[in-house]
Amino acid sequence: MLYTSTRDKSIKVSSSEAIAHGISAEGGLFVPESIPQISMDDIVRISKLDYIGRAKEILSLYLTDFTAEEIDSCVRGAYEEGFSSEKVAPLHTLTKGTEILELWKGPTCAFKDMALQLLPHLLTVASSKSTPDKEIVILVATSGDTGKAALEGFKDVKNTRILVFYPNDGVSPMQKLQMTTQEGSNVGVCAIEGNFDDAQSGVKKIFTDKAVAAKLEEKGMMFSSANSINWGRLVPQIVYYVSAYCDMLEKGAINAGDEINVVVPTGNFGNILAAYYAKEMGVPMKKLICASNANNVLTDFLKTGHYNRKRDFYTTISPSMDILISSNLERLLFLLSGMDDALVREWMGSLSNDGAYDVNDEVFAKLQELFDAGCCDDEGTKACIARTFEENSYLCDTHTAVAVAVYEDYKAVTGDETPTVIASTANPFKFGKAVLDAVRPGMSEGMDEFDMVLGLKVETGEDCPPQLADLKGKTPRFTGCCKKEDMEQVVFDMLK
Numbered sequence: 001m002l003y004t005s006t007r008d009k010s011i012k013v014s015s016s017e018a019i020a021h022g023i024s025a026e027g028g029l030f031v032p033e034s035i036p037q038i039s040m041d042d043i044v045r046i047s048k049l050d051y052i053g054r055a056k057e058i059l060s061l062y063l064t065d066f067t068a069e070e071i072d073s074c075v076r077g078a079y080e081e082g083f084s085s086e087k088v089a090p091l092h093t094l095t096k097g098t099e100i101l102e103l104w105k106g107p108t109c110a111f112k113d114m115a116l117q118l119l120p121h122l123l124t125v126a127s128s129k130s131t132p133d134k135e136i137v138i139l140v141a142t143s144g145d146t147g148k149a150a151l152e153g154f155k156d157v158k159n160t161r162i163l164v165f166y167p168n169d170g171v172s173p174m175q176k177l178q179m180t181t182q183e184g185s186n187v188g189v190c191a192i193e194g195n196f197d198d199a200q201s202g203v204k205k206i207f208t209d210k211a212v213a214a215k216l217e218e219k220g221m222m223f224s225s226a227n228s229i230n231w232g233r234l235v236p237q238i239v240y241y242v243s244a245y246c247d248m249l250e251k252g253a254i255n256a257g258d259e260i261n262v263v264v265p266t267g268n269f270g271n272i273l274a275a276y277y278a279k280e281m282g283v284p285m286k287k288l289i290c291a292s293n294a295n296n297v298l299t300d301f302l303k304t305g306h307y308n309r310k311r312d313f314y315t316t317i318s319p320s321m322d323i324l325i326s327s328n329l330e331r332l333l334f335l336l337s338g339m340d341d342a343l344v345r346e347w348m349g350s351l352s353n354d355g356a357y358d359v360n361d362e363v364f365a366k367l368q369e370l371f372d373a374g375c376c377d378d379e380g381t382k383a384c385i386a387r388t389f390e391e392n393s394y395l396c397d398t399h400t401a402v403a404v405a406v407y408e409d410y411k412a413v414t415g416d417e418t419p420t421v422i423a424s425t426a427n428p429f430k431f432g433k434a435v436l437d438a439v440r441p442g443m444s445e446g447m448d449e450f451d452m453v454l455g456l457k458v459e460t461g462e463d464c465p466p467q468l469a470d471l472k473g474k475t476p477r478f479t480g481c482c483k484k485e486d487m488e489q490v491v492f493d494m495l496k
C-alpha cells in the first residue's frame with residue numbers, strides 16, 4: 001500500500017517514508033491511497049484476540065512495508081507494559097447501550113498514549129528503512145497531553161531528540177508539571193507566549209522551512225512529527241475503534257453487523273478521523289458525533305459547510321480541545337472530495353490567507369450523512385461531570401464530559417437508540433481542579449493542585465494514578481518561555 005499527499009496526488013511513498021517524514025514536503029498530509037477492508041467475519045475472528053493481537057491485524061493492513069516480526073515487536077513494545085488495564089482500552093458501561101471507551105490507561109493518563117507509546121517504535125523501524133544514519137528530531141506543538149505523552153514515548157529512544165512547545169497559559173498545572181519535570185537525555189521543553197494554534201503554526205513553519213532543513217541536514221539530523229499530522233499517530237488510533245466493536249460483540253451489547261454510534265471529544269480531528277477510517281474499513285457505524293467545547297469551529301463547520309477560524313479563542317477547562325485550526329480535517333476533505341488535491345490546496349490556501357473556506361455541495365452532503373456535531377461550554381461541562389457522577393457513579397474528566405453532554409443532546413433531539421461508544425480521553429485527576437469544582441463547588445478554594453487531588457479522592461472514592469500523585473515535590477527541569485517568533489532559535493539552542 002502506498003501513501004499520497006493531500007496537496008499533491010502525484011506523490012507516492014511507502015508507509016515507512018510517510019511515518020519517517022511526518023509531513024509531505026509541500027505541506028500536505030500523507031494518507032493511504034486506498035482504505036483496506038475488513039469483513040464482519042474478520043471482525044468476529046479478531047474479537048477472540050487480545051488488544052495486541054487485534055492491533056497486529058489492523059496495523060499490518062496499513063504498514064505493508066513492515067515485516068510481521070517488525071509489527072509484532074513494535075506492538076508488544078507499546079502495549080505489553082505501561083498500561084494499567086490488561087485490556088489496554090477497556091469499555092465501561094455507563095448505562096445500557098452507552099459504553100465509555102477508556103483510552104487513558106497508559107503512562108501519562110491521556111488518550112495520546114494509545115498512539116505515542118507505539119509511534120517511537122514505528123518511527124525507529126521506519127527510519128531504519130527509509131532514512132538510515134539520520135538522527136530524528138521530533139518537534140511537537142502541544143495543547144497539553146501530546147507533549148507529555150510524546151516525551152514519555154520518545155525519552156532515551158536511540159537516534160531521536162524530542163522538543164516540545166506548549167502555550168504558557170493554555171495547559172492545566174498538572175499537565176505543565178508533567179512536562180517540565182520530564183526525565184531523559186534527549187528531551188527539551190519550552191513554553192511559548194501564545195495559544196496552541198500559535199505553537200502549531202510555529203512548528204509547522206519550522207518544519208517546512210527549506211533553510212532550516214538544510215541546517216539540520218548538515219548536522220546529520222532530520223525533522224519528524226509526533227503530532228497527529230503524522231500518519232504513525234493516526235493508524236494506532238484506528239485499532240481501538242475496531243477493538244471497541246469487538247468488545248461490544250464479546251460482551252453481548254451488540255450482534256455481529258449491528259451499527260454503533262461513536263462520540264468523540266474533538267480538537268485536532270485526529271481521534272474522530274481514526275473512527276472514520278474504522279467505519280470505512282467496514283466497522284458498522286451509523287453516526288460519528290463530533291463534540292467540541294466553546295471553541296466550536298467544528299460544530300459550525302459540520303452543520304454549515306463553512307469553516308471559519310476568525311472568532312474569539314476561549315481558554316476552557318478542556319484545554320486539549322482549545323483549537324481553532326483542526327489539521328486532520330484536511331485528510332477528511334481529501335477523502336470526501338474524491339482525492340481532489342487541487343480543491344484541498346484551494347481550501348487550505350484560503351484558510352491560511354483569509355481564515356475561512358466553504359466546501360462544495362457534494363462534500364457537504366457527505367459530511368451531513370456521516371457526522372453529527374454539538375458543543376458544550378464550561379458550565380455545561382461541569383454540570384455534566386456532576387450529573388454523571390451522581391446518576392451513574394462515574395467520574396469523567398472535562399474532555400470526556402463534553403462528549404457525554406453532546407451525546408445526551410443528540411439523543412434528546414434525534415431519539416436515536418443505537419448502541420453508542422463515547423471516547424473517554426483523559427483521567428479525571430489530570431484536570432483535578434475543574435473536576436473537583438464540578439462535584440464539590442467551592443471546595444478547591446485556596447487549595448494547591450495536590451490538595452485538590454486529595455480532595456477529589458476523598459469526595460469521590462476514586463484513586464489518583466501514581467504517576468500523577470508522584471509529581472508532588474518534583475522540581476521542574478525546564479522553565480523557559482519564548483516568543484513565538486523565537487521558536488526556531490530555541491530549537492537550534494536545544495539541539496546544540
Ligand SMILES: *Cc1c(COP(=O)(O)O)cnc(C)c1O
Binds near residue numbers: 112
Ligand atoms: C488531544 C485530546 C483531545 C482531542 O483529540 P484530537 O485527536 O486532537 O481531536 C481530546 N481530549 C484529550 C484529553 C486530549 O488529550
